[in-house]
Amino acid sequence: MTFDYFFRPKAIAVIGASNDPLKLGYEVFKNLKDYKDGRVYPVNVKDEEVQGIKAYKNVKDIPDEVELAVVVVPKRFVKGTIEDCGEKGVKGIILITAGFGEVGEEGKREERELVEIAHRYGMRIVGPNCVGIMNTHNDMNATFVMDAKKGDIAFISQSGALGAGIIYKTVKEGIGFSKFVSIGNMADVDFSEFMEYLADTEEDKAIALYIEGLKDGRRFMEVAKRVTKKKPVIVLKAGKSESGARAASSHTGSLAGSYRIYEAAFKQSGIIVADTIDDMLSMARAFTQPLPRGKRVAIMTNAGGPGVLTADAIDRKGLKLADLEEETIEGLRSFLPPMAAVKNPVDMIASARGEDYYRTAKLLLEDPNVDMLISICVVPTFAGMTPTEHAEGVVRAVKEVNNGKPVLGLFMAGYVSEPAKEVLEKAGIPSYERPEDAAAAAYALVEFAKAKGVLKEEE
Amino acid sequence: MTFDYFFRPKAIAVIGASNDPLKLGYEVFKNLKDYKDGRVYPVNVKDEEVQGIKAYKNVKDIPDEVELAVVVVPKRFVKGTIEDCGEKGVKGIILITAGFGEVGEEGKREERELVEIAHRYGMRIVGPNCVGIMNTHNDMNATFVMDAKKGDIAFISQSGALGAGIIYKTVKEGIGFSKFVSIGNMADVDFSEFMEYLADTEEDKAIALYIEGLKDGRRFMEVAKRVTKKKPVIVLKAGKSESGARAASSHTGSLAGSYRIYEAAFKQSGIIVADTIDDMLSMARAFTQPLPRGKRVAIMTNAGGPGVLTADAIDRKGLKLADLEEETIEGLRSFLPPMAAVKNPVDMIASARGEDYYRTAKLLLEDPNVDMLISICVVPTFAGMTPTEHAEGVVRAVKEVNNGKPVLGLFMAGYVSEPAKEVLEKAGIPSYERPEDAAAAAYALVEFAKAKGVLKEEE
DSSP, X not given: OOOHHHHSOSEEEEETOOSOTTSHHHHHHHHGGGOOSSEEEEEOSSOSEETTEEOBSSGGGOSSOOOEEEEOSOXXXXXXXXXXXXXXXXOEEEEOOOSSGGGOHHHHHHHHHHHHHHHHTTOEXXXXXXXXXXXXXXXXXXXXXXOOEXXXXXXXXXXXXXXXXXXXXXXXXXXXXXXXXXXXXXXXXOHHHHHHHHTTOSSOOEEEEEESOOSSHHHHHHHHHHHTTTSOEEEEESOOSHHHHHHHHHHHSSOOOOHHHHHHHHHHTTOEEESSHHHHHHHHHGGGXXXXXXXXXXXXXXXXXXXXXXXXXXXXXTOEEOOOOHHHHHHHHHHSOTTSBOSSSEEOOTTOOHHHHHHHHHHXXXXXXXXXXXXXXXXXOSTTOOTHHHHHHHHHHHHHHOSSOOEEEEEOOHHHHHHHHHHHHHTTOOEESSHHHHHHHHHXXXXXXXXXXXXXXXX | OOOHHHHXXXXXXXXXXXXXXXXHHHHHHHHGGGOOSSEEEEEOSSOXXXXXXXXXXXXXXXXXXXXXXXXXXXXXXXXXXXXXXXXXXXXXXXEOOOSSGGGOHHHHHHHHHHHHHHHHTTOEEEXXXXXXXXXXXXXXXXXXXXXXXXXXXXXXXXXXXXHHHHHHHHHHHTOEEEEEXXXXXXXXXXXXXXXXXXXXXXXXXXXXXXXXXXXXXXXXXXXXXXXXXXXXXXEEESOOSHHHHHHHHHHHSSOOOOHHHHHHHHHHTTOEEESSHHHHHHHHGGGXXXXXXXXXXXXXXXSHHHHHHHHHHHHHTTOEEOOOOHHHHHHHHHHSOTTSBOSSSEEOOTXXXXXXXXXHHHHHHHOTTOSEEEEEEOOOOSTTOOTHHHHHHHHHHHHHHOSSOOEEEEEOOHHHHHHHHHXXXXXXXXXXXXXXXXXXXXXXXXXXXXXXXXSOTTO
């Protein structure tokens, strides 16, 4: 099975492409103009041109091999459009139009009918009632949402609007995605199939799923069991509470089910369970790092408070503070000031400079009792100092030691940290701003190491 | 007791003010130049001028009534400086210099000695080992940290660096403070006294405390019991886990104690307990709103997913989803599209415009079963629509209904939401970006309503 036609089609038709800026078909066609891996054709029954590009009355008129059709026509035209796509030989349809399964039984029936038509032609449908699909690696933005930042997380959302909200949020926060799929009503293609496809792609390092309800939970878990041996799958499930579950089932029309049952099944399938949106994003960002061989965390910091909060946060996630070797402690003692705390968390105190970060990170990474490292930096309190040198120190230590232990940054100084964050992320070290986010990332690394068998359950 | 001399002194001496940009005394004096409620004098043993202002060799030479001295001299000069301040008739000392109680027993002894000297002259000391004090309402920044954004939260931090980190973070996020106190080693003035002072100030709507360990827990709880009847007190306590507690005690030298005991005592004293930094900030920001009479929350949204996540989040905080009156449901049904969910959470769906927000908020606020309202908005998916009109709709409804029910915003669209956020906050409605933050705020309102006796424990 390949879904390449959803992510890198040779040609795309936007059926319902529009010149009216108030229509979704306007945004979708505009967003697709930068597409790099193929051609994009507007289909519009009335206009000769759409946004300056020659338009076709029908998808069948396009003199090209259209692999993907983005359908954004009014509901009453959807059925005919699907038929046209079938006759044209389209492979994949992104059906943005809403008003089907989410509105009741009649809509569900109509939805099934569309899928039957599509299958008759060997086509697959994503949607209906979705925001579309993005692939940031070839600038394919087949949605009416702003471009996501390029990254290596594949994110599939059952709520189109929340998915869009998350893209807007992550653009602001500098978090990137490789792919974004708004999966809509899942009348045809569902989470399982995308998960399977994404298991073998090059540019997706982690798979993040926002789920409200599953249609075929058993199959999902079966697929997840296979996929999580290859790639981390992180799930944020809405409807954890009873009232949330009731709301979810009325929203998507799918059964939300008891969260306890879901959670147990997720964990058994090797899925990493997130509690919040930021949890999910923090976890998914961790996988630029190697996997830990154990769950003993060393924390280094230039301020005691954040070290303590981070120790609390890793404890909440079931991880442990590493007991440092005597040799490590002596090594730290040899150059850190007397006021520094040389036990884990190592508090290098406010005077710490880049060189202290380098030497401390090196000693901690070399300690056999340390499985991973969280390097914290708050605003350096010495005038003229910026956190950039601290970040550079960490990067230098990681490169030198090079023993495959994961390192996470926790740079907590707003604007002041931004250049430092860039230094870390350029070196593949994800940098967080909140203790709980760094702890979530460390937890995710441990969980995936377990799913892959790199780390035994009870280590 | 009044601490006005710490927050609006007639004149301030910066002892150790410097012309060397690499010294803390440079930053502190520079930051104080905008001070509005009095005069600021540099004290420097060598230089005639500091940053262009005539300097004095000794605080005693200043021909003015110096109420506050910010001391940032090397440790060996601190004792003599305190004596000088006493002779000068200074009332309050902010002792930034470090190397006392936090480094061991000898330092503790020295610290006690300083306090004895100060008390002999009737002076009080904040610190040592602190970052300083800010009052944003008169531009007094007696710290070496950037100016906090002006607001109405008084924030006291036991970790200077974390306090500074939080200021940098909140400036970026647009969250404001009225006062910031880095309380340092608490050799003299402690949390209890500041809490007592802040209970009666005009411009501080909420008191947020970051605590690592208390020296006199019993007294703290007694004071808190009184203060929390007047003003909300929110506490983030580090050292919740065993490893965190161990780290905290080595960091501050004060006993961290078992968190369970702390937590129970906090709650008994009417304190609102925060789990994370963002929890603390979200809670503290809530108090521009009136207090709820119960804990039944109505949620309105233009997208199902966020509604479900928010229902989950309020459930986690022990709040309830309101059961809407039949009349409210009918009212909603009369104008919302058929695909909308008219049960709580009310999903107005993506087509919702400002007018829908207005009508829905109005109906929900008028429902006798609703104690508070969370209004959610994700990126409007209709081309050309921005969330600003939604925010305006909510503000209009609140003004019209005007029945004293708290309203919180949850606008989840990154940059796109920023103008909407401004509209809400101008009307005193705090606006959040994450479901858990809005839920924390709702929880804080309920907890303070309980502490004040507005809401009975088991309602």
